[in-house]
Amino acid sequence: MPENPYLPHAAVVRDIAQETSGERAVRTFTVDFEDENVSSNFKYRPGQLAMISVFGRGESMISMTSSPTMSKSLQFAIMRYGRVTSVLHYLEIGEKIGVRGPYGNGFPVADWKGKSLLFIGGGIGIAPLRSAYMYALDNRKDYGEISIFYGARSSQNIVFRKELESIAQSGKAKVELSIDKPEDDWKGFVGFVPANVKRLSPTSDNTIAIACGPVVMIKVAIDELLSLGFAPERIFTTMENKMKCGIGKCGRCNIGSVLVCKKGPVFSYDQIQKMPRDF
Amino acid sequence: MVSKEEPLGFLPKEKLKEFVQELLGLGVVLAPKKEGDITIMQEIRTAGELAEDFEQTRNNLRTIVEPQNEILLTYQPSAELFCEENLPEEKQKIVFWCRPCDARAISYLDDNFKDEPFPDPYYIRRRDRVLLIGLGCDSPFPYCFCSSIGGSPFGKDNLDIVMTRVDRGYILEYITENGQEIGRKMSDIIQRLTDDDMTEMRKVQENADKMIRRKAPDPSDISRKLSSMFESPIWKKWGDKCIGCGICTYLCPTCWCFDINDVESRGKGYRIRTWDSCQFPLFTLHTSSHNPRPDKGSRVRQRVMHKYNYHPINYGGRIACVGCGRCSELCPMDIDLISILEDISKAGEKDA
Ligand code: SF4
Ligand code: SF4
Ligand code: FES
Numbered sequence: 001m002p003e004n005p006y007l008p009h010a011a012v013v014r015d016i017a018q019e020t021s022g023e024r025a026v027r028t029f030t031v032d033f034e035d036e037n038v039s040s041n042f043k044y045r046p047g048q049l050a051m052i053s054v055f056g057r058g059e060s061m062i063s064m065t066s067s068p069t070m071s072k073s074l075q076f077a078i079m080r081y082g083r084v085t086s087v088l089h090y091l092e093i094g095e096k097i098g099v100r101g102p103y104g105n106g107f108p109v110a111d112w113k114g115k116s117l118l119f120i121g122g123g124i125g126i127a128p129l130r131s132a133y134m135y136a137l138d139n140r141k142d143y144g145e146i147s148i149f150y151g152a153r154s155s156q157n158i159v160f161r162k163e164l165e166s167i168a169q170s171g172k173a174k175v176e177l178s179i180d181k182p183e184d185d186w187k188g189f190v191g192f193v194p195a196n197v198k199r200l201s202p203t204s205d206n207t208i209a210i211a212c213g214p215v216v217m218i219k220v221a222i223d224e225l226l227s228l229g230f231a232p233e234r235i236f237t238t239m240e241n242k243m244k245c246g247i248g249k250c251g252r253c254n255i256g257s258v259l260v261c262k263k264g265p266v267f268s269y270d271q272i273q274k275m276p277r278d279f
Numbered sequence: 280m281v282s283k284e285e286p287l288g289f290l291p292k293e294k295l296k297e298f299v300q301e302l303l304g305l306g307v308v309l310a311p312k313k314e315g316d317i318t319i320m321q322e323i324r325t326a327g328e329l330a331e332d333f334e335q336t337r338n339n340l341r342t343i344v345e346p347q348n349e350i351l352l353t354y355q356p357s358a359e360l361f362c363e364e365n366l367p368e369e370k371q372k373i374v375f376w377c378r379p380c381d382a383r384a385i386s387y388l389d390d391n392f393k394d395e396p397f398p399d400p401y402y403i404r405r406r407d408r409v410l411l412i413g414l415g416c417d418s419p420f421p422y423c424f425c426s427s428i429g430g431s432p433f434g435k436d437n438l439d440i441v442m443t444r445v446d447r448g449y450i451l452e453y454i455t456e457n458g459q460e461i462g463r464k465m466s467d468i469i470q471r472l473t474d475d476d477m478t479e480m481r482k483v484q485e486n487a488d489k490m491i492r493r494k495a496p497d498p499s500d501i502s503r504k505l506s507s508m509f510e511s512p513i514w515k516k517w518g519d520k521c522i523g524c525g526i527c528t529y530l531c532p533t534c535w536c537f538d539i540n541d542v543e544s545r546g547k548g549y550r551i552r553t554w555d556s557c558q559f560p561l562f563t564l565h566t567s568s569h570n571p572r573p574d575k576g577s578r579v580r581q582r583v584m585h586k587y588n589y590h591p592i593n594y595g596g597r598i599a600c601v602g603c604g605r606c607s608e609l610c611p612m613d614i615d616l617i618s619i620l621e622d623i624s625k626a627g628e629k630d631a
Contacts, residue, residue, distance in 0.1 A: 005397040010361040056354075056543060058539070241563070242562075250537050251391070251535060278572070
């Protein structure tokens with residue numbers, strides 16, 4: 001019998017980075033599996049998910065924000081929000097959490113070889129995107145232009161800000177940061193992310209667009225992308241739903257006949273258009 | 280695998296108790312047992328506990344392969360031990376006198392729990408050790424409609440033995456090698472049957488089909504029509520009647536949805552799974568307070584769509600309903616599945 005898929009593996013918190021603060025703070029946790037074998041068997045693709053356990057609180061499905069090209073450690077950028085994620089924010093370095101996975105389909109990064117990539121992120125939507133753009137940056141020669149449009153409510157809410165700025169400096173990718181409302185020291189764009197996309201009108205030629213963020217942002221971003229000439233099958237996003245098992249058994253994460261934990265969370269806009277309004 | 284040996288046996292009426300007593304020596308026996316006014320399929324410890332005449336059991340076989348509550352893991356927050364799996368013991372279970380529809384329903388639970396790439400070890404351990412001895416329905420219940428949905432009162436799906444009640448006793452048809460094995464073990468009780476028994480068996484079985492009083496519209500037609508009925512007004516109509524109690528799903532033999540939660544008791548932690556229902560608003564409620572199924576109409580739709588459209592889409596056209604009729608009979612608001620199916624049949628025609 002294959003191993004018990006409900007069994008989380010112990011992972012030790014190695015590092016905690018405070019990305020943003022406030023009620024909805026975001027921290028990035030870097031964790032390592034205790035067991036070497038578990039670690040080497042945990043092979044994931046960018047955009048895949050893991051079920052994080054805090055015993056006594058339960059589990060929460062979270063996307064890997066690291067890329068498998070980075071290191072053996074896994075990283076999760078977690079917003080303090082729900083029952084599980086709020087206690088995760090009390091964790092200290094050296095403490096243990098449970099991790100099982102990887103789950104879901106992930107981004108089709110292999111199919112994207114030879115193409116330019118346009119990442120559009122809002123808020124905590126940067127978490128799955130980072131997994132994909134770090135992967136692309138680590139395999140830089142496989143991809144054309146890489147652009148990252150990312151917006152947050154304020155400059156204080158920009159997750160991975162330093163890293164994004166250094167990516168911009170390296171010249172390996174174009175990074176366009178924006179904030180929703182004006183601030184004294186802010187030199188970049190002010191307004192919603194889709195508006196920034198519209199302003200700079202990136203080309204759709206041989207380009208894949210990946211948009212992750214709040215539902216409203218994604219809707220407007222997709223409209224923008226369509227008017228820039230992106231075909232629906234070249235626009236990708238991730239879908240969220242309440243998940244309990246993560247392995248296609250508990251029956252609650254479906255959108256129509258599609259179980260998000262199994263066939264998702266990554267879908268092309270083309271696929272989404274064919275789904276019933278069950279989300 | 281069907282054996283080359285005699286495929287039939289005869290159990291005289293007066294030997295029934297003895298037969299059950301023998302079964303008790305072979306494993307844990309679950310059988311219909313009266314509990315007040317109702318009959319529950321549950322463990323019996325003596326042959327006398329078996330209800331010989333019984334209404335449809337309130338529960339079905341889901342309780343046996345996927346118990347209503349079970350401990351998946353234990354954990355001890357403060358100890359070295361991180362967590363430990365709690366796989367069920369592999370005890371042989373013999374289900375005696377389940378109805379063919381309930382046995383057939385296990386196929387749909389199998390679809391879900393055996394599905395790759397993550398087969399469910401808790402389910403599989405139980406499932407692999409269940410032997411099913413069915414009792415064909417010589418007098419179907421008022422809400423039964425198995426025969427309009429690919430089943431039959433003497434259907435054999437998933438059964439190891441099916442029994443037919445005749446005047447002098449019971450005729451046993453061995454369906455699998457495991458069933459045959461039971462016959463061999465009981466060779467001192469089981470007799471050969473006569474030509475008359477044979478004739479009577481056929482008569483009983485043919486009669487049963489005619490006694491099914493309810494008929495549902497053609498299920499594959501329903502399945503096809505549903506694909507364009509997500510936005511149909513019929514969901515609101517039925518949703519307005521529904522009170523969201525979840526009874527229909529808790530009694531359904533093909534329902535499997537569950538929740539997972541951590542509970543602590545006396546210093547020990549348990550990760551448990553419990554049945555859940557798509558009829559409850561919390562089932563899909565996001566942390567953000569967004570709910571993809573915010574009203575009862577969308578939840579009634581989920582139940583019907585899942586059985587008649589989503590499951591067939593995902594599993595080769597197989598409709599996850601066996602026609603046991605429990606949801607219709609026991610809904611406190613008299614929401615009748617067949618009436619919903621008839622609405623679909625009619626509405627779908629208009630759409631086309
Ligand atoms: S049993 Fe009836 S009232 Fe209760 S949830 Fe089901 S359809 Fe609704
Ligand atoms: S639906 Fe009724 S007649 Fe048919 S198998 Fe089930 S209990 Fe028997
Ligand atoms: S989370 Fe359980 S089926 Fe998808």
